[in-house]
Amino acid sequence: MSRRDLVLYIASLVPFFAVFLFGITVQARNKRRKLLSEKVLRPPGHSLKQRLETWTEQFDTLGWTAMGIPLVTIISLEPLNLSWQAKALPLLAFSITLACIGLYVHAERRKLRLAIDGEVIVAEFLNELRAHGYRIYHDYPTDSGNIDHIIIGRGGVFAVETKARRKSKGGEGHKVTFEQGRMNFPTGSDTSMIPQAIRQAEWLAQHLAKGSTERVSVEAILALPGWWVELKEKPPILILNPKQISSTLAKRPALITDEQTKRIAFHIEERVRDVEV
Numbered sequence: 630m631s632r633r634d635l636v637l638y639i640a641s642l643v644p645f646f647a648v649f650l651f652g653i654t655v656q657a658r659n660k661r662r663k664l665l666s667e668k669v670l671r672p673p674g675h676s677l678k679q680r681l682e683t684w685t686e687q688f689d690t691l692g693w694t695a696m697g698i699p700l701v702t703i704i705s706l707e708p709l710n711l712s713w714q715a716k717a718l719p720l721l722a723f724s725i726t727l728a729c730i731g732l733y734v735h736a737e738r739r740k741l742r743l744a745i746d747g748e749v750i751v752a753e754f755l756n757e758l759r760a761h762g763y764r765i766y767h768d769y770p771t772d773s774g775n776i777d778h779i780i781i782g783r784g785g786v787f788a789v790e791t792k793a794r795r796k797s798k799g800g801e802g803h804k805v806t807f808e809q810g811r812m813n814f815p816t817g818s819d820t821s822m823i824p825q826a827i828r829q830a831e832w833l834a835q836h837l838a839k840g841s842t843e844r845v846s847v848e849a850i851l852a853l854p855g856w857w858v859e860l861k862e863k864p865p866i867l868i869l870n871p872k873q874i875s876s877t878l879a880k881r882p883a884l885i886t887d888e889q890t891k892r893i894a895f896h897i898e899e900r901v902r903d904v905e906v
Contacts, residue, residue, distance in 0.1 A: 664906045665906055668903055669902065669906055670904065671766075671768040671901045671902075671904055672752075672767060672768075672904070673748040673767040673768065673777075673778070674744065674745040674747075674748035674768065675768040676775050677741055677744050677748065680741055681738060681741040684734055684738045685738065688735070688738065743794075743795065744791075744793050746793060747791045747792070747793025747854045748767070748777055748778075748791050748793075750793075750854040750871060751777070751778060751791045751854055752767060754871040754872055754874060755789070755871070755874060755875070757875035758780060758782065761782065761783075762782050763784075763878065764780070764781045764890065765779070765780055766778065766901050767901070768901065770900060770901075771832055771833075772832070774829075776788050776789070776829050776833060777790055777791045777852075778791070778852075780850075780874075781894050781897065782885075783884065783885060783886075783887070783890070784881030784883070785845065785846065785847075785848055785884045786833070786834075786846070786848070786885070786893060787847065787850050787867075787878070788829045788833050788848070788850070789850045789851075789874075790826035790849065791852045791854065791871075792822050792851065792852070792853055794856070796815075797815040797816050802815050803856060803857050804857045805856045805857070805859070806858075806861055807859070807861060807868055808861035808862060812868075823866060823868075826849040826851045826866055827849050827865065834846060834847040837896065845884075845885060845889070848866070849866040850866065850867045850868075850874065851866060851867065851868045851869070852871045852874065853871075854870070855870075856870060857870065858870055
């Protein structure tokens with residue numbers, strides 16, 4: 630391809646980029662127009678969705694890079710008296726690097742989608758608790774991350790940690806067992822889930838004591854959507870399929886009053902009512 634042909638090719642792309650950038654600008658301006666003046670509560674998986682948007686933007690940027698850099702490289706190498714092999718080498722290296730980055734970004738987006746699906750599934754079953762007077766909140770920010778779900782009601786305060794994992798194919802590919810402090814999945818064991826859930830429950834209890842003067846214990850729940858949970862021994866926390874959470878908590882005796890529930894819920898809402906629409 631001659632330099633003249635390259636210039637003509639690039640010139641033909643100018644209208645496309647101009648229209649595209651104009652459309653992006655208009656969409657960004659419309660996005661800034663709020664539907665409501667007040668903020669709303671966080672939906673399940675709110676932080677994960679924000680991270681997914683970031684990865685998606687990076688993936689889009691990768692696509693634009695894949696379109697632009699080869700053209701710049703070809704134009705830069707055109708005046709040099711190089712063989713076609715020498716000209717092709719940097720393009721080949723660029724393509725391989727870009728492909729590796731693209732695969733990594735795609736894998737991260739896939740993990741985030743799985744995690745988001747898990748949060749939505751758990752939230753769906755937690756809604757059943759509203760009929761028993763419980764209040765449900767999602768994606769509560771902490772000092773080092775977030776608590777996936779918080780349940781507040783007469784049976785107490787609960788911090789729910791969701792762990793979404795893909796099931797393996799096979800006869801018992803849907804079953805997870807708890808034994809000797811380990812969560813044993815068909816594809817391997819995990820020892821970090823339960824300590825993480827306990828840490829978050831302890832943090833929430835301390836946070837409530839400082840901010841609302843409500844000294845209540847917070848119980849940790851590990852929710853495993855899509856898994857059949859088999860307990861070989863008594864675990865230190867509740868380990869449940871989300872389908873079991875409503876029936877389990879509905880049987881709990883009353884530990885806190887309605888007034889306590891309202892005060893705790895008010896304190897929780899201050900931190901999760903931050904979404905602009």
